[in-house]
Amino acid sequence: MAALYEGYTLCGLVPDNNAHSGIQGIEEERDSDHVVVTHGNRCVTLYKVSDQKRLSSWTVRQGxxxxxxxxxxxxxxxxxxxxxxxxxxxxxxEDVLLDKAFKATVSSDVWRVHCSGGREPVVLFQRGGVRLLDALLSSPQQDIEDVLSPEETIRWSSDVVVETQQCVVFTTEQKGQHFLYLHRLKPNSVLRYRLETDQPGHAPLSFSLSYRDGHICLLYLYPSGGVYQSLVPVRGLGGEDGAPPLPLPRTLLLALPVGDGLLEAASVLVLDEAHVAVVGAPHPSAGAGKDFLCIWNTNFQTLQAGREVVGKMFGQMWTFSTQLFIPHGKTLSVIPFQCPRSSLAAAVGKLRASTVEDAPPPACVASWNNVLHGDKAPPPRVETRKSSATRRTQPATASTLDQVLQLSKTGPADQVQKGVEGLLSMADLQDLRPSLGQLASILVSRSRADPAFCCRDVLTQLLHTRCLCHSVCPDLVLLALDRRDYLVCQLCLQLFPDIPEAVTCACLKAFLSLSDVEAEDMEDTDLEPDSVSFMDTLMSRREKAGLQNGCSPESLEAEPQEETAAVPPGHVCPVGRHRAVLLNQVLQTAYSDAFILPHLKDMSSQQALLLLQYLQFLYLRCSEPPSPQTEGLRGPGLAQVLDWVCLLLDAHFTVLAMTPEARASLLHLHNFVKSQVKLASELGKMEGSLQELSRMKDKKDVGQYSIEVIELF
Incomplete structure (x- = not known):
């Protein structure tokens, strides 16, 4: 069955009014992990989705x-x-100011710019004219034809690549009637169709476009809850060259339950040939509430997955790869999903993972005609040894699960551990996922109520199954901090995808505020080996800064006394190895700038100073050439370190600027960053020179001898 997974926040929203989220559009950038969000009417922002990071932002001037x-x-x-x-x-x-970038004024109002499939951008004008961007910019003031009638207005548009041909599809409204235009490029042609109306006065709430089997599939949702599909032929005779529009046949794919009222802010989106996502419509079993995201199977008319979305819905939704982007309330959320291949077994939730050994021989498959019409009884199914064993172990697994859950409430820790080990060895982890979360919650609640009860090994084993998350077991991280169980804490930070920023900062403050005695005792703690090896490699590098700046080992051997001189600030790790491993895990945890800053401001000045010194150490080490020993090991990257430096300065700018102990670190970081900026600037000049040379075209032969001067700048 289709599934919706735990979502996370990409950014906050500032709704324009009660009916609009403030987002004009979301477009995929270089890949599905980078998106461009147009906020309101002044700002464009580039985000990296997996890191929940804002990479760049551009804003137009006031007015x-x-x-x-x-x-x-x-x-x-x-x-x-x-x-x-x-x-x-x-x-x-790399452009910072939009006013200094390229601008061109055209002769007619633009409706949208579309660009998909790695093709050239296409400009759609408000009166229906279409131009390729390069052709438009070659003569910006060229006349644009009026395709639409005087009272006709565009309501929605999209583009699609059909085989090798670009097409722009848009819908219009004129006096309550709705039309669809298909504009094909190279050669140019326009097809016009008339959409059937659902009820008088009811306009479609949303459209979704896809291409399959030689047809453009248009999906549209009406306020009554009807989801219709129309197949638009790519090569047709629909109302071309002023001919009257032909009716576009439609098929009812899905009738959503809307209750007594009508849908107002809802949207439908095609996920694949058999699944659609619907937001803003009621859940069939949750009453009249419309704050839901659902995935429906259109082949079998079944609800596959549903999730409540908190906050006002705006009827907007986008999808890239296997992620849905939904604005609601004051948040833009990213919700991962999965849609397996559609089948009857999957639609009714009875599909289980199968292997070659599980599959029966082809000769043992009964004929459907024989089964339905009773010609003869179907032959008995030949059962393999593994399938028979699986069926025998299913009731045993259920029995073992009940026993372990009951044992976890009152039994001793060693018996609980044996029961969990037996349970994990008998059943599939995917089948146990909800039960393991329940088991972890029981153990954590019991541990908090009874300080003498210790189930560290059991919790560690459950964490390694990767079936837990913070929302399922929210008290696990705090329990690990209270008991100073740093291995469990590290595993939670590493494996939980949904740790709130408040919990992340609580871990950070706990690691930074350890006393010297506690820090020394921590060196005997078991932590994840790869992260420990990463810190061992960083801390074992030569402390001499000149060794990484062009000096050869031979020249350093001649002056052994100078090599042991005072080490520059930032080249010595200010914390122990194990505490550095835990800090690294915090630095690699996903967060949102807006939500983490208030919690960072609660840090003391000593904690902020220690974190700044450690970030300086990491920054200098990560700026050095990577060593083969660190490849494949878990550690923060240079971009993550820089992001945390910026966060720390934003949260404690005044404190750090006024603290004498922080001055040396800030000056050293400033000089180091200044040198890196200078290096990047010089590299940019070289890049511009090389690009200019590559763009130069071969000139015609001017004779046997000539002198040519090339100006790069």
């Missing part, structure tokens, strides 16, 4: 407005948007 969501042109690695309906803006990621 200007973005009237078209930004798109990314993979052919030129440029962003394209439109301001004030007529000003086309093009910029790159």
């Amino acid at each position: 200007q407005a973005l009237t078209c969501p930004a798109v990314f042109n993979r052919l030129s690695n440029e962003y394209v948007s439109v301001s004030d309906h007529k000003v086309v803006r093009i910029w790159k990621e």
Whole structure:
């Protein structure tokens, strides 16, 4: 069956009003892990989804407005948007100010810029004209034809690549009637169709487009809950060259339960040929509430997965790869999903994982005709040894599960551990996933109520199954901190994908505030081996800074006394090895800037100073050439370290600026970053020179002898 997994916040929202989320659009950038979000009418932001990080942001000046969501042109690695309906803006990621980037004013108002499939961007004008971006920019003031009638208005648009041909699809409304246009490029042609109405006065709430089996599939949702599909032929005769529009047949795919009222802010999205996602419609078993995200199987009319979404819905939804982007309330959430291949067994929830050994021989499969019409009884199914054993162990597994759950409430720790080991060895982890969460919650609650009860090994074993998360067992991290069980704490930070920022900062403060005696005792603690090896490699490197700046080992051997001189600040790790491992785990935990800053501000000045010194050490080490010993080991990257430096300075700027002990670290970081910026600037100049040379075209032969001067800048 389809599944919805635990979601997370990508960014906060500032809704324009009660009906609009403030997001114009979300577009995929270089891959599905990078998206471009157009906030309101002034800001465009680039996010890395997996890290929940904002990478870049661009804003137009006061008085200007973005009237078209930004798109990314993979052919030129440029962003394209439109301001004030007529000003086309093009910029790159390294551009800081939009006003200094390329601008071109066109002769007609633009509706949208579309760019998909790695093709050239296409500009759709408000009166229905379509132009390729390069052709438009070659003559920005060219006349744009009016395709639509005077009272006709575009309501929705998208683009699709059909085989090798780009097509722009958009819907319009005129006096309560709705039309669909298919504009094919190269050669240019326009097909016009009339959409059937659901009820008088009911306009479609949302559209979704896909291409399969030689047809463009258009899905649209009406306020009555009807989800219809229309197949638009790519090569057709639909109302071309002024002919009256032909009716576009439709098929009812799904009738959503809407209760007594009508849908107002809902959206439907095609996930694959058999599954659709619906947001803003009631859950069939949850009453009249409309704050739900559901995945439906259209082949079998079954609800596959559902999740309540807190906050007001705005009827907007986007999908890239296997992730849904949904604005609700004051949050833009990312919700991963999975849609397995559609089958009857999966639709009714009876599909189980099968292997070659489980599959019966082809000769033993009964004929459906014989079974339905009773010609003869189906032959008996030949049962393999493994399938028979699996069926025998299913009731035993259920019995063992009940025993372990009961034992975990009152039994001693050693018996609980034996019961859990036996349970994990008998059953599939996927089948046990909900039960393991229940088991962990029982053990944590018992441990908090009874300090003498210790089940560290059991909890560690459950964590290694990767079936737990913070939302299932929210007190586990706090229990580990209270009991100073740093291995469990590290595993939670490493394996839980949904740790709140408050818990992350609680772990950070606990690690930073350890006393010297506790820090020494920690060196005997068992931690994850790869992360310990990573710190061993960093801390065992030569402390001499000049060794990494071009000096050869031979030149250093001649001056052994100078090599043991005072080490520059930042080259010595300010914390012990094991405490550094735990701090590294915090630095690699996912977070949102807006949510983590308030908790970072609660840190003391001593904690902030120690963290700054450790980040300085990591920054210097990560800036050095990587060593083969660190490849494949768990450790923070340079980008993560820089992000945490920025967070720390944002949270404690005044404290760090006024603390004498922090001055040396700040000055050293400033000088180091300044040198890196200078190096990057020089590399950028070289890159520009090489690009200019590569773009130069061969000139015609001017004779047997000539002198040519090339100006790079």
